[in-house]
Amino acid sequence: MNIIFLDYASTTPTDPEVVKVMLPYFTERFGNPSSIYSLGQEARAAIEGTRGKIAVALGAKSKEIIFTSGGTEGNNFAIKGVAYANEHKGNHIITSSVEHHAVIEPCKFLEKKGFDLTYLPVDKDGLVNPDDVRKAITKKTILISIMHANNEVGTIEPIKEIGRIAREHNVYFHTDSVQSFGHIPVDVNDLNVDLLSVSAHKLYGPKGIGALYIRKGTKVIPFMHGGDQERKRRASTENVPGIIGFGKAVEIASTYMNEEAKMLTTLRDKLVKGIFAKIDHIRLNGHPTQRLPNNVNFAFEFVEGESMLLSLDMEGIAASTGSACSSSSLEPSHVLLALGLPHEIAHGSLRFTFGRYTKNEDIDYVLEVLPKIVEKLRSMSPLYKKKNKVTNFSSKSAKEN
Amino acid sequence: MEAYSEKVMEHFRNPRNVGEIENPDGIGHVGNPLCGDIMELYIKVEDNTIVDAKFKTFGCGAAIATSSMVTELVKGKSIDEALAISNKAVAEALGGLPPIKMHCSVLAEQALKSAIEDYIEKEKKTLT
Ligand code: FES
Numbered sequence: 001m002n003i004i005f006l007d008y009a010s011t012t013p014t015d016p017e018v019v020k021v022m023l024p025y026f027t028e029r030f031g032n033p034s035s036i037y038s039l040g041q042e043a044r045a046a047i048e049g050t051r052g053k054i055a056v057a058l059g060a061k062s063k064e065i066i067f068t069s070g071g072t073e074g075n076n077f078a079i080k081g082v083a084y085a086n087e088h089k090g091n092h093i094i095t096s097s098v099e100h101h102a103v104i105e106p107c108k109f110l111e112k113k114g115f116d117l118t119y120l121p122v123d124k125d126g127l128v129n130p131d132d133v134r135k136a137i138t139k140k141t142i143l144i145s146i147m148h149a150n151n152e153v154g155t156i157e158p159i160k161e162i163g164r165i166a167r168e169h170n171v172y173f174h175t176d177s178v179q180s181f182g183h184i185p186v187d188v189n190d191l192n193v194d195l196l197s198v199s200a201h202k203l204y205g206p207k208g209i210g211a212l213y214i215r216k217g218t219k220v221i222p223f224m225h226g227g228d229q230e231r232k233r234r235a236s237t238e239n240v241p242g243i244i245g246f247g248k249a250v251e252i253a254s255t256y257m258n259e260e261a262k263m264l265t266t267l268r269d270k271l272v273k274g275i276f277a278k279i280d281h282i283r284l285n286g287h288p289t290q291r292l293p294n295n296v297n298f299a300f301e302f303v304e305g306e307s308m309l310l311s312l313d314m315e316g317i318a319a320s321t322g323s324a325c326s327s328s329s330l331e332p333s334h335v336l337l338a339l340g341l342p343h344e345i346a347h348g349s350l351r352f353t354f355g356r357y358t359k360n361e362d363i364d365y366v367l368e369v370l371p372k373i374v375e376k377l378r379s380m381s382p383l384y385k386k387k388n389k390v391t392n393f394s395s396k397s398a399k400e401n
Numbered sequence: 402m403e404a405y406s407e408k409v410m411e412h413f414r415n416p417r418n419v420g421e422i423e424n425p426d427g428i429g430h431v432g433n434p435l436c437g438d439i440m441e442l443y444i445k446v447e448d449n450t451i452v453d454a455k456f457k458t459f460g461c462g463a464a465i466a467t468s469s470m471v472t473e474l475v476k477g478k479s480i481d482e483a484l485a486i487s488n489k490a491v492a493e494a495l496g497g498l499p500p501i502k503m504h505c506s507v508l509a510e511q512a513l514k515s516a517i518e519d520y521i522e523k524e525k526k527t528l529t
């Protein structure tokens with residue numbers, strides 16, 4: 001069976017063009033960029049060229065880009081790095097209650113180490129209120145970390161405004177841009193950020209490579225100690241093929257971003273409209289318009305997410321859920337709870353995220369299959385008392401006549 | 402997460418005995434304290450033997466498969482035999498469950514026990 005992959009927020013297939021430019025760096029141009037002979041210097045030149053490309057895409061300077069192993073590292077690096085480098089100034093950090101685990105967990109770690117954390121609430125659409133940020137800032141605040149776009153519900157946060165507030169108060173500002181980079185415009189100056197994490201595999205690049213933007217002058221302690229790589233901020237022999245692939249992926253994304261975003265928005269709105277037309281007792285999660293072009297997240301009452309995922313998988317569709325049953329902690333998604341969803345409704349959440357290879361027919365197929373799945377599972381659910389029994393019956397008998 | 406066994410998927414795909422029994426002799430209604438799922442189990446009893454069982458479940462694949470399996474296992478069993486059915490037996494009959502999903506089979510066992518208790522309560526009342 002052909003798999004219809006609608007989970008691009010989790011990862012993306014590596015673009016064949018990307019793989020092509022990476023290959024020589026495994027075999028022929030395998031030199032260590034720290035070596036002085038030409039094989040090494042060739043690799044050095046290649047990664048510096050890529051650094052430049054990524055800097056341009058972010059509106060940054062080459063020296064402000066540090067290659068990392070991905071989004072989780074970037075977030076850990078930024079948060080712990082700023083916290084420990086600025087401990088003498090204060091111990092207060094502000095973040096939101098809808099961040100990715102790669103932000104929440106380092107924050108919790110710091111909390112245990114004596115830092116003071118504020119987790120800001122969000123409104124029903126998942127938005128952080130910039131006024132809340134302003135009010136939360138104290139003399140001891142050293143860092144604010146708010147994500148650019150939410151990985152579960154797609155809501156795009158008012159980063160520019162929060163950045164302005166952070167700057168007014170002289171507080172470092174980090175944003176997790178893993179879901180937005182390559183998909184919507186990301187410019188470090190426009191967004192007023194001091195640190196920004198990105199990852200290659202969310203934009204058709206390889207897994208295991210990413211970058212952290214660190215504005216010149218920002219005090220951060222190194223993430224890894226060892227050699228002199230990455231201006232001594234992140235020791236370790238560079239992942240040369242990964243970096244080269246990342247560069248190509250960013251190049252492709254920058255070229256097609258607007259076109260792609262338009263196409264994805266059309267598909268997104270089609271799926272949202274279609275689901276609303278075909279299924280009742282549902283709720284669209286996340287902001288209706290201020291959201292990623294490729295994200296659709298619904299909660300279906302009276303059904304559980306994992307059983308929907310399994311049923312979709314049997315029909316060849318790959319999606320994702322925030323249900324407690326599918327998490328290792330047996331807790332529902334913290335993002336959906338932060339939006340104010342009751343536990344049992346968070347249970348029935350489904351996320352579809354599209355990408356470069358999603359076709360109009362794929363959406364038609366989902367719209368054909370999903371209502372049947374929801375109907376079947378609802379018929380098995382003790383919570384579902386068929387509210388429309390009467391109308392269903394009469395419309396059926398009308399047809400039969 | 403570890404993948405489900407073929408048997409679990411088969412019961413998930415074609416769950417047996419879904420629905421409610423009209424005028425059941427016992428109803429079990431239990432909720433899962435771990436993840437918040439709900440199971441309802443109905444039994445029909447004749448001469449101390451469970452002659453029919455049906456269920457409704459709001460839960461994951463394992464919860465649906467274990468509900469389906471427990472209703473299959475219990476049919477034709479005496480009350481005492483039915484009370485002896487453990488969650489492990491249900492999981493085994495399904496070719497095993499991922500460790501994190503064992504609690505769903507506990508829910509199935511509890512649903513059955515609570516349906517039988519309900520039946521015994523009702524019996525006592527009719528006798529007195
Ligand atoms: S019913 Fe929630 S994990 Fe099985």
